[in-house]
Amino acid sequence: MISRIIKEGFRGVGRHWAMSLYSAIAVTITLLIISLFLMFSANVRRFTQNVEQSVQIYAGIDYDYETPEKMAQIKQSILKIDGVRQVTYYSKEEELEYWLDSFDDEAIKEIYAPDDEYNPMHAAFYIETEEGTRIQPVAEAVGKIEGVDKVNYGGESTLSLVHAMGSVRRGGLIIVAALSLLAIFLIQNTIQLTIMAREDEIKIMQYVGANNRFIRMPFLMEGILIGIMGSVIPIIVTIWSYHYLYKLTGGIMLSSMFRMVQPMPFVLYVSGILLLIGILVGLVGSFLSVTKRLRTRR
């Protein structure tokens, strides 16, 4: 039974090769669009995450509040603020060391290194927010806490970057939604066309006494095969073009913050998704059209 379905499916594609090709091309176009979207959105996501993660709020502690109890109190107050994801404490000593490490020259380090117990640095909390857009309100709230001397988060430029990322993501989504709609329309039309040409065939099968399942199965197999056929080119293009782009840019765009997603497992995931969507589109498309033709009037 199953071998008949598979055999008939292959035969159907072979003997209606022009129509199969036409349908497969429609699937190909759709999948290329989807592939573009998947690669684009995954990278924008990665960029946005990078930016958001690297943006931290620095909260320096007033010298008068350096006792452990008061520190703990301040930390608790910060954690209570809405949108705070993580708070990390750095002591005066760590802050000094970090600052000294920023100099490459040992001689300069020597000059700045304090020779007695005096340490001019503030103890500090570094605060990460849940979302990039929460940076400003959180920073303002932190500034109001008693004992916080200074708040810094890179100011306007950071914020505008975060906002820009957000609109890039939203804009991309809208474009892709529109393109996908177009693609679905294209596929539906194509399959409608191919099935219409085979309406007589289905009717004859019914005359000979085939029940609906018997007629439908080979058609579904055809749909799956067309889906697979249609996803070959998009998968090749995806793997090749992403590797090429990654190599060309060295995986970095504009600045080190814009790191591209590593190609290797990523392109395979995208290919898998493309194949799956291709098969699904072929299957659903042929199911809908065949079922429509199978309805006998009586």
Add this chain to the structure above:
Amino acid sequence: MIECTHVYKRYKKGTNALYDINIRVEQGEFVYIIGPTGSGKSTLIKLLDGEEVPTTGTIKVVGIDVGKLKRRQIPIYRRNIGVVFQDYRLLPTKTVFENISYALEVINMRKSQVVKRTEEVMEVVGLKEKGNAFPHELSGGQQQRVAIARAIANRPKVLIADEPTGNLDPAKSDDIMYLLEKINREYGTTILMVTHDLTLVNKHRKRTVLLDHGHINADLAEGGYVQHDQ
């Protein structure tokens, strides 16, 4: 075999197609249904193969009340009857062999049996060498032979032929008639043939039912028909 009792058919659009049709066809009979265009011949065929339901009255074929069948039972019912059409209705993308074997695969016959039976009926209709040809590579007469082979492949008790010679020249029509007569004679298949080819009806004499404007005008057991008004 076929039993129509007080069959009326009125289409939804309001046209009346058949009035009080009573026909009884016994097993092994060969019957012509003749009549001009619009006389209700096609409607009668549609009632017999389950495509349409009679408005009133009952149609029984091989003991099955066709009008009472549910939609999903129609395919199974159709396995009991063979139907041959004027336009052959072969699957264009299947070979001759596949066209015939399809009718057998439908009834879940075993693969080896399918091959054997398909070759058998191809021999019966005289197309043994054409198994790998596609319908469009055959002449009209040959295509009709394939259609007949497909119709008789699963040994139906009843064969319904709707203008089987309608698209063929007289010589080819004769050949098809001889083939149908052979099937009727050798397998005892009941044949109901709709036609308006009066030459054929007069040459191969059989019981003839004349339909006119949806009424049965004559049912001549001795066969033959002369049109008086021409």
